[in-house]
Amino acid sequence: MTAADLYNDRILALARSRTGAGQLEGPCVRVSRDNPLCGDRISLDLRLEGGRIVGLAHRTRGCLLTEAAAALVAQLALGMTPGEAQALVRHVQDLLAGRPCASTPGELRVFAPVAAVKSRHDCVLLPFAALAEAAASANA
Amino acid sequence: MTAADLYNDRILALARSRTGAGQLEGPCVRVSRDNPLCGDRISLDLRLEGGRIVGLAHRTRGCLLTEAAAALVAQLALGMTPGEAQALVRHVQDLLAGRPCASTPGELRVFAPVAAVKSRHDCVLLPFAALAEAAASANA
Amino acid sequence: MNSEVTELRRAFPIFAAVPPPFHYLDNAATAQICHSAAEALHAFETRGRANVKRGVYRLADAATAAFEEARTAVAAYLGTDDPSEIAFTSGTTMGLNLAAHVLSPRLGPGRAILVSELEHHSNIVPWQMAAERTGAELRVAPVDEEGRLLVDRLEALLDERVAVVAIAHVSNVTGILVDVARVGAAARAVGALLVVDGAQRVPHGPFDVRALGCDLYAFSGHKMFAATGAGAIWIRRELAEELPPFLGGGEMIARVSFAGTTYARPPHRFEAGTPAIGPVLALGAAARWLLTLNWQTVRRREEALTARLLDGLAALPAIRILGPRDIRDRFGIVAFEVAGLHAHDVCQLLDGFGVCTRGGHHCAQPLMDRFGTVASVRASLAPYNDEADVDALLTGLEVISRKFR
Amino acid sequence: MNSEVTELRRAFPIFAAVPPPFHYLDNAATAQICHSAAEALHAFETRGRANVKRGVYRLADAATAAFEEARTAVAAYLGTDDPSEIAFTSGTTMGLNLAAHVLSPRLGPGRAILVSELEHHSNIVPWQMAAERTGAELRVAPVDEEGRLLVDRLEALLDERVAVVAIAHVSNVTGILVDVARVGAAARAVGALLVVDGAQRVPHGPFDVRALGCDLYAFSGHKMFAATGAGAIWIRRELAEELPPFLGGGEMIARVSFAGTTYARPPHRFEAGTPAIGPVLALGAAARWLLTLNWQTVRRREEALTARLLDGLAALPAIRILGPRDIRDRFGIVAFEVAGLHAHDVCQLLDGFGVCTRGGHHCAQPLMDRFGTVASVRASLAPYNDEADVDALLTGLEVISRKFR
Numbered sequence A, B: 001m002t003a004a005d006l007y008n009d010r011i012l013a014l015a016r017s018r019t020g021a022g023q024l025e026g027p028c029v030r031v032s033r034d035n036p037l038c039g040d041r042i043s044l045d046l047r048l049e050g051g052r053i054v055g056l057a058h059r060t061r062g063c064l065l066t067e068a069a070a071a072l073v074a075q076l077a078l079g080m081t082p083g084e085a086q087a088l089v090r091h092v093q094d095l096l097a098g099r100p101c102a103s104t105p106g107e108l109r110v111f112a113p114v115a116a117v118k119s120r121h122d123c124v125l126l127p128f129a130a131l132a133e134a135a136a137s138a139n140a
Numbered sequence C, D: 001m002n003s004e005v006t007e008l009r010r011a012f013p014i015f016a017a018v019p020p021p022f023h024y025l026d027n028a029a030t031a032q033i034c035h036s037a038a039e040a041l042h043a044f045e046t047r048g049r050a051n052v053k054r055g056v057y058r059l060a061d062a063a064t065a066a067f068e069e070a071r072t073a074v075a076a077y078l079g080t081d082d083p084s085e086i087a088f089t090s091g092t093t094m095g096l097n098l099a100a101h102v103l104s105p106r107l108g109p110g111r112a113i114l115v116s117e118l119e120h121h122s123n124i125v126p127w128q129m130a131a132e133r134t135g136a137e138l139r140v141a142p143v144d145e146e147g148r149l150l151v152d153r154l155e156a157l158l159d160e161r162v163a164v165v166a167i168a169h170v171s172n173v174t175g176i177l178v179d180v181a182r183v184g185a186a187a188r189a190v191g192a193l194l195v196v197d198g199a200q201r202v203p204h205g206p207f208d209v210r211a212l213g214c215d216l217y218a219f220s221g222h223k224m225f226a227a228t229g230a231g232a233i234w235i236r237r238e239l240a241e242e243l244p245p246f247l248g249g250g251e252m253i254a255r256v257s258f259a260g261t262t263y264a265r266p267p268h269r270f271e272a273g274t275p276a277i278g279p280v281l282a283l284g285a286a287a288r289w290l291l292t293l294n295w296q297t298v299r300r301r302e303e304a305l306t307a308r309l310l311d312g313l314a315a316l317p318a319i320r321i322l323g324p325r326d327i328r329d330r331f332g333i334v335a336f337e338v339a340g341l342h343a344h345d346v347c348q349l350l351d352g353f354g355v356c357t358r359g360g361h362h363c364a365q366p367l368m369d370r371f372g373t374v375a376s377v378r379a380s381l382a383p384y385n386d387e388a389d390v391d392a393l394l395t396g397l398e399v400i401s402r403k404f405r
Ligand SMILES: Cc1ncc(COP(=O)(O)O)c(C=O)c1O
Pocket: C250, C272, C273, C274, C275, D028, D029, D091, D092, D093, D094, D120, D122, D123, D168, D170, D171, D172, D197, D199, D200, D220, D363
């Protein structure tokens, strides 16, 4: 693993895309999570209709990896059921543990190089964990 | 240094002599000291007349080295001035530090092998420290 | 020498370094370090040194990963797969002090702490201090004349005022194994928490800490063939989440401000400041290595050696064994007196035979008081000991008591 | 490379182990271990292991003697010839927690503790906890926009209610040297005790701790080129005799009984349980080795390097230095931000150039708040650093800010 692998063009492009940055108007589920080790933080809004995610927005203050992950969360989650959204975090965990499974969405594999850098796993996980928490409470 | 050097015949003979074991009748200075690391303890009585030590007795519960040192203290101190008695402990300290001086009483040299075993220095020092304390307060 | 033992000894660098005769029987004070622990320590300090928990460069990332792997290994040794139940400390003493502090909010006037008469000072003094600090009462469960905990008497001292029971798993003087599961059940019945001093149990093989029914379990790395400077405390997950921190500093916080500080979750809440990283890695390596041994064989050999030691001591005229004469529910730790000789003299003279033993009160003065003595000699076994070690001790004692009494 | 530095580097095993490029600039987090410390540690653990303070056999006697010699060496490094003023701890954090606990009897409602805004969490959280425990007030002396302590403001906060002042000798974020002697005089004038966090001062050469006019002085071995797992606290002799113990356990007692326990004299009163013997011996060896260096030369080189670093950073467009731009009263620690880039990303990318730096709040969130930021990158120097290290950092930053912002 080199820094160039970690900060590959796709991750940089994701981070710069700022997909989903902002906040939802109207009723939604809102969760905030932070990473106590570095102080990074995400605040995520989620709206469900007919059992599907129809709106997602986030305010993220974090490193490039967290920003990229937040953008990917915003891309992937729309249209998912809460269960599918919750499953994403486990797929990311498996990927970072170096054992992605066959059903891991291909888009997540952009984070495969992070597997080698344990101290950055939480950076990637933060937005996915926030999504899972929001999806769980939206479903409750 | 071997155990045989440490427990040489002269030290054993001193310890077994129990010189000075017992207690003084009548007015005297009495001090007690213990060695917190091993729980050994000496209680020492001292009587001065005309600026000289004329009586000394001790109750000692200790190892062979402490017993031998207590016996030697009882042998040496009689007839000494308080100042001479107080000087003994410094001579023993120098001896144990491996730098005896010319004026160190020859009798003390029986403890020279103990210099090599730091953990036993306090065993030898205990009776001498008690003597110094008693001499100082008898003199006060 | 037994060939299994010969092979085991190769895993301990000290035996290649100290010339014979070298009969190391002071394992209860500190055991020798195993090769894998020494190598983990040395490799980290000289080739992989970086601080843990925050750094992102490769050296720091690798150090952090290794640190967390050590946690996983120690958890595995205690039979749990939840590493967050393991907080690293500097040793058993620190762990027990941590326990006494984090449990203090449960203490106060009208509440009680129950310890036993067989405890090491490290499992007495922190509770005396906690009692003084909080106004709680300190109760003491007695032992019988062999030093066995009187569990009935302990149970009789348990009522709903008792908030904490603190007890050794194995005595460091007699090697007696305490029936912690029974104590735990009795403690739970009155709502008390159970703190176990595991210092002398952990070197004798892996076990299932959850099955003991205790709440906190403290131990030292240096007694389990790792380095000096690190130990650990296991804290039951559900309890750990509720407990306050003990020490304050870096790495144990979520956010610090003068308006108010919030704390990290377990185990980090209990790990303030830079940990003893090298010694922790050694502890993890030792745990991993110990897990590869065949403990049935090791235990059987230890029992046979303990019996040989007890029988040999009983055959010597001037010896008084403190504690039981049999090997029932005990590990290989035997304390004894030599009539007419001071314990320190005996140890010093035994050193002349290349035999390393400990003399003194073994930091268990209340138990010494119970045995009616001030000091004793203690021989304690490890898997690398064999018949030659025990026989050297017995021969030495025979000569010494003939010559010096 | 400077030939003096080349020679110095040979005294640090890491440089033979990690292939170039390797520019270690994370010394404020943990410094690399010097050869003599590594050897003292390894020799003790693998060839000389025995517990200290009680054993009489040769191995134990030698361990105890070496342990006390380490105490003497550390005392000498601090300019005192009274080793009983040195108590070994597991590190700065532990030392400061010890201070906060042993001084607690002097705290209470109506009393105050004074710290500063530039402190490391280890010198904040223990005092917040002490304030909460005792009902004392916590006062905070502010710093200016460069992070320099406003000593006038500190003095204005001092009145006879203040029982303890706790302050860093050198900031771990800006490298600023605090005028401890002036703070000490002001503290004494109101009868307050002064506790100094010396973690970042001790790696920069010997000094006279008594001349500082403080009462307790805590530091870590791993930051002064020794091993992880041990540090020390200096406690002024007369004060130490009066203070209660902190942790309870073996070796810190005079006599234990359930009727009442009495404590050993300093320093043993403050050293409960088996110490981190190997790491302590390493600390002693490091102190002895450091005393052989020519510190005038070392300091001059560090100043020149610090200036080169500051100038280089100032020349880069996107960099904001946190703290002073000059080298007056500061050591080689420099924190900075790269506009538009997160500190962790910068550190990760610098690692690609073989440059090891730290990113984050550096356990000094209040100071980060003062600087109006959350995280920064920190480069910190040691005697083995040279121009090549600083230049690699500057080149890396230049490339990174060009490519990734
Ligand atoms: C100023 C300061 N104080 C205290 C500490 C804490 O030291 P340790 O983590 O070794 O306990 C540090 C180091 O992180 C520091 O820089």
